[in-house]
Amino acid sequence: MLGVxxxxxxxxxxxxxxxxxxxxxxxxxxxxxxxxxxxxxxxxWIKREYELTLEEWRKVLASLGRAPYWFTISGGxxxxxxxxxxxxxxxxxxxxxxxxNIPTNAILPSIPETVERIARSCPQSQVxxxxxxxxxxxxxxxxxGVPGNFEKLEQCLEQLRAVRRRRKNLTVGIHSxxxxxxxxxxxxxxxxxxxSGADQFITEIAxxxxxxxxxxLPITPDAESYAKxxxxxxxxxxxxxxxxxxxxxxxxxxxxxxxxxxxxxxQDQVIACYAGWVSAHIYADGTVxxxxxxxxxxxxxxxxxxxxxxxxFGKKIQAVRSSIAAKECHCPLANAAYTSMLHDLATLARVGxxxxxxxxxxxx
Amino acid sequence: MAFDWLDRFQHRLEKEPDYAxxxxxxxxxxxxxxxxxxxxxxxxxxxxxxxxxRLPAGKVYHPDxxxxxPLPDCPQGRHCQCLYRPVMxxxxxx
Numbered sequence: 001m002l003g004v005x006x007x008x009x010x011x012x013x014x015x016x017x018x019x020x021x022x023x024x025x026x027x028x029x030x031x032x033x034x035x036x037x038x039x040x041x042x043x044x045w046i047k048r049e050y051e052l053t054l055e056e057w058r059k060v061l062a063s064l065g066r067a068p069y070w071f072t073i074s075g076g077x078x079x080x081x082x083x084x085x086x087x088x089x090x091x092x093x094x095x096x097x098x099x100x101n102i103p104t105n106a107i108l109p110s111i112p113e114t115v116e117r118i119a120r121s122c123p124q125s126q127v128x129x130x131x132x133x134x135x136x137x138x139x140x141x142x143x144x145g146v147p148g149n150f151e152k153l154e155q156c157l158e159q160l161r162a163v164r165r166r167r168k169n170l171t172v173g174i175h176s177x178x179x180x181x182x183x184x185x186x187x188x189x190x191x192x193x194x195x196s197g198a199d200q201f202i203t204e205i206a207x208x209x210x211x212x213x214x215x216x217l218p219i220t221p222d223a224e225s226y227a228k229x230x231x232x233x234x235x236x237x238x239x240x241x242x243x244x245x246x247x248x249x250x251x252x253x254x255x256x257x258x259x260x261x262x263x264x265x266x267q268d269q270v271i272a273c274y275a276g277w278v279s280a281h282i283y284a285d286g287t288v289x290x291x292x293x294x295x296x297x298x299x300x301x302x303x304x305x306x307x308x309x310x311x312x313f314g315k316k317i318q319a320v321r322s323s324i325a326a327k328e329c330h331c332p333l334a335n336a337a338y339t340s341m342l343h344d345l346a347t348l349a350r351v352g353x354x355x356x357x358x359x360x361x362x363x364x
Numbered sequence: 365m366a367f368d369w370l371d372r373f374q375h376r377l378e379k380e381p382d383y384a385x386x387x388x389x390x391x392x393x394x395x396x397x398x399x400x401x402x403x404x405x406x407x408x409x410x411x412x413x414x415x416x417x418r419l420p421a422g423k424v425y426h427p428d429x430x431x432x433x434p435l436p437d438c439p440q441g442r443h444c445q446c447l448y449r450p451v452m453x454x455x456x457x458x
Contacts, residue, residue, distance in 0.1 A: 038399040043450055046394035046401065145399060208367050213390075215374050216407070216449055220366045264366060294373065329369060 001098065001245070004069050008343055015277045015325065015343075021313050023067035026279035026339045028074050028292070030211075031057065031087055033284055035076040037105045038145025039134075041179050041206045043213040044076055049285040052301070054083045054090070059306035060282065061094040072101045072335060076284075079104050085117045092122035101128040103175055105144065107152050112159035119167040127167075130175035130202065131157055136188045143181045161197055174198045178229055179206030183221040186229050190236050200246075202253065203233060204334035205260055210295030211283070223264040230257040251351040255341055260332040269330040271344040276321050279339045280312070288312075293331045296320045375409050375445040384432040387448045391427040400453045404430050409445030413438045416446050424451050 010022050031052065035045035052060070071091050078084055079102065088100055100122055104111055119127045131153055134143040140150040160172045174193045178186065193201035205226060206219040221229065234254050242250050262270045276290035283289060286301040288311045298317045304310040311317065323329065341347045380386070387404075394401035403424035408416045415435040425431075434444035 038397070040400055040452070040454060043390075043394065043399075043401065046390040046397070046399065048390070048393070208370050210370070210374055210377075213450060215370050217452060218455070222366075267366070293370065296377075329373065331367060331370070 001069075004098070004342070011274060011278050012343055015272065015274060015321075022277075023064060023309065023312060024278055024280045025067060025069040026072075026335065027064070027068045027070070028072040028279070028281040028335060029057070029087065029091070030074045030076070030281065030283050030292075031078065031081045031084070033076045034080055035105070036080060036107050036146070037077065037132075037149070040143050040145065040181055041134075041177055041212075041214065041217075041219045044211060046213070049283070051284045052286050054086050056286065056302070056306060057083075057087055058090050058094070060286075060301050060308055061090050063307045063309060064095055066096055068095045068097050070099045070101065070339075071095070071097045072103075074103060077105050077107070078102050079108060079111050079114050085114060085121060088118045088127075089121040092125055097125055099126045099128060101130070103130045103132060104156075105146075105149065105153075106131045106156035107146060107149060109152075111156050112163050115160060115170065116163045116167060119163070119170045123169060126169055126171060128171045128173060128200075129160060130173040130200075131160075131198070133174045133176050133189060133193065134179070135182050135185065136192045139182065139185065139188075143179070157196060157198065164199075171199045173200040173202060176201075176203045177206050178203050178221060178226065179219050180221050180225075181219075183225045183229050186232055190232065194236070200249075201236075202334075203257075205264075205332050207293065207332055209293045209333075211281075211289075211292035220264075223261070226264055227261050230261050233257050247355055248351065251354050252338060252341060252347075254354075255347050255351060256334065256337055259337060259341065259347075263330055263332045267330065269327040271340055271347065273324050273329070273336060274340045274343050275333070275336040276317065276324050278343065279336050282308075290317070290320055290324065291331075291333055291336050293333050293336075294320075294329055375407075375447060379434065379442045379444060381442065383442075384434075384448075388427040388430055388432075391430075391448070391450060394450065395427065401450045402453050402456060403427075403451040405449045405451050406431065406433065407447045407449045409447075412446050413440065413444075416444075424456065 010020050014022050033044045033047040115129050134140050137150050141147050164170045164172050176189050208215040234257050237250050237254055281289040281292050288298040289295050299311040391401055391404045404427050405424055406419055415437050433446050438444045
């Protein structure tokens with residue numbers, strides 16, 4: 001983690017001056033869009049791609065060296081991807097990331113075993129598995145479009161908690177997408193997550209993304225509804241006591257919820273976005289994006305001998321970076337927002353101040 | 365609607381050569397596999413060609429019947445800014 005903080009000045013200079021040229025520390029890999037959920041808030045599952053093979057992924061990962069600290073293996077449903085264990089292991093062996101983060105819909109019965117294999121094969125990385133929870137009981141099944149999903153989630157969570165007892169590098173979390181479909185029963189979701197025994201509870205807002213083919217769909221709560229939800233989430237975080245690194249991550253979480261409120265209210269890039277400098281996304285067919293919201297085609301790794309650097313330090317990306325820096329876009333994408341917050345001095349100052357407050361383990 | 369910029373931004377993106385085939389195949393699968401997609405619409409660009417302007421506004425197509433984008437006589441080719449949009453059951457509850 002210290003290595004990440006030490007790289008912040010370099011990334012700030014990279015964004016401002018174009019030098020020094022640095023590879024991203026936060027990478028999302030989407031090996032396949034296939035998914036067995038039918039969520040109201042996502043249409044990625046309908047896509048079919050000429051997917052990178054495992055051997056192709058290995059070449060890409062080799063080109064990244066030890067730069068990435070945080071990998072997200074996304075989807076579709078990433079734990080449906082046949083080579084997900086090999087992909088995670090390859091990322092681990094070639095890049096030695098601090099964190100490998102994987103969301104899951106918790107449907108397949110093989111998930112706990114697959115997760116244990118990943119945790120076992122990446123022993124020095126923290127493996128985070130976040131189970132998607134968008135409602136309690138039938139409300140979850142309705143939003144996710146799969147009858148019986150909630151029951152499977154409960155079984156999966158119980159089994160993953162057992163795996164966690166054996167694998168100390170495993171974190172099991174619950175992740176909720178706050179949308180127009182559940183914003184009014186968020187209290188129920190929070191209460192469930194709180195008593196679930198999961199290590200963490202995180203949320204992000206449903207938003208239009210080119211990746212998900214949700215542009216123009218009415219899935220995002222209005223600013224007023226979300227503000228109430230965010231306040232509730234902040235109160236929840238503040239009611240808990242955390243220790244160690246969790247104090248920092250939860251303080252950042254409060255900042256994220258406040259940031260999303262402002263983005264919705266102001267319709268602006270409230271803090272400088274570092275997608276395209278610090279974070280990036282590699283889609284199933286080898287296309288590199290700065291982020292999954294815009295989905296700009298920065299180039300396909302197949303056309304660049306699987307060398308990520310050719311795209312990252314190439315010419316095409318420069319116009320996209322200029323567009324992002326000129327605030328031609330704004331969004332509440334959690335993955336990019338957390339990285340951007342680490343590069344925002346005001347955010348860091350607020351987080352630091354909260355951590356220093358005496359007698360309370362949590363941000364106030 | 366929130367994030368209007370993204371709608372405008374996506375309209376401006378250059379289309380892949382197989383945009384129509386790939387998009388319509390995806391919506392076909394979406395309807396067949398019992399998701400919430402009930403059809404596809406063509407969202408014309410503000411500066412669209414005459415042929416696009418003549419398309420019936422707001423018409424929901426089955427992917428098999430949707431016109432191919434870019435339309436045959438579109439002078440903008442892959443820079444055509446018209447788009448397909450999925451139509452979801454919760455947008456058309458009837």
